[in-house]
Amino acid sequence: MAAKVESDNVDSHRSGYLSKNVWSGFLFGVGFIAFFDEAVFHQLLHWHHFYDKSTTAMGLVSDGFFHAFSWFATIGGLFMLADLRRKQGFWPARWWGGVLLGAGGFQLYDGIIQHKMMRIHQIRYVENIIVYDMIWNLTALAMILVGGILLMRTRNKRERPS
Known part of the structure; x- marks a missing residue:
């Protein structure tokens, strides 16, 4: 009986952190994918x-601002994660769902809004850009789908704290 009460207390404690896990992961995901984009596609390639x-x-100045944005988002997400762990409210599956949702959402926004609607840059300046666009946006949709599945699976599931 005592174990059941303790389990219910842990579950109710964790449920107070459901959205904070998602937002921490989302912010980290946005920052990480923005950093990856800037480092790989802007600097290396x-x-x-x-x-x-x-x-x-x-263009280089704009890359610097983009790089700063990516690190602020990443660090903000990690500060929230540290707070969750300190309060024993960290839920890894929900956090990773948020990471994938944030990364995929940012990449899809970049691919549709910035590349096609605003035309502030393209993925790559080549003749057959559609191949790059398809890979970019389908990868974003895959991340959103997997992140959404993780979040749906953990919405009502009871799990022990990590």
């Missing part, structure tokens, strides 16, 4: 800058 409608110097 030189495919584009954050803002390509001006000079190369302006």
Whole structure:
């Protein structure tokens, strides 16, 4: 009987942190995927800058602001994660669902809004851009789908704290 009461207390304690786990993961996911995009596609491969409608110097400045944004989001998500762990409210499956939802959401926003609607940059400047666009956006949709599944599976599931 005492074990059941303790289990219910732990579950009710954790349920207070359901959304905070998602938001911490979401913020981390946005920051991580933005950092990955900037490091790989902007710096290592030189495919584009954050803002390509001006000079190369302006493109590099825009990359610097984008890099700062990615680190602020990543650090913010990690501070929230540390708080969750300190309060014993960390739920790994929900957090990873938030990470994938944030990363996929940001990548899909980048692929549709920034690449196609605003045209501030493309993934890569080549003849057959549709292949790159399809891979970019389908990867984003896959991350959103898996993140959503993780969140749906953990919405009502009772789990012991990590």
